[in-house]
Amino acid sequence: MLDKIKLIIAAGLIAGGIVGFYYFEPETAFLYRLLGMLAAFIVSLVVVKQTIIGTAGWDFGRSAYVEIRKVVWPTRQETFQTTLIIFVMVLIIGLMLWLFDRVLLIGVQALTGQGG
Structure with a gap:
């Protein structure tokens, strides 16, 4: 019950x-209003952190950060090579689909007697 009250707060x-x-808005500068809103958000995060849901969310975030640190990220060269391979494959498949479509079009035109 106390957690629900904290979440409502x-x-x-x-x-x-x-x-x-x-x-x-009319009488206060944008920066002060923004700082006030951010302060309210920060205080609300502190209140949520005191709940079971907030603690679970915090633990999840810390675990996700640890897992991200374990990832072996590709180098710039590996990223470039992979992107180039994907680009070439998309180009090849696009050409194959265009050729297949063209052959079907010619076949349909021949069967139906359409086209010059």
Whole structure:
């Protein structure tokens, strides 16, 4: 039950930050309104972090970061070569499909008597 209350408070903080951003538009500078909205978002994140859902989300994010660090990313040369291979294959398949379509068109025209 306490978690639900915290989540409602966090949602209220986010809504309050957005409402405040637009409510103070005529008389307050954009930077101050933006900082106020960001402060409301940060406080709401701190409140959500105190819940079971927030803790699970934080743990998931940390685990995802650890997994990203384990990935062996391709070098610039490998990326270029892979992109080039894909480009060439798309070009070849496109030409094959065009040729197949052309042959079918000629065949249909011959069967139906259309075309000069």
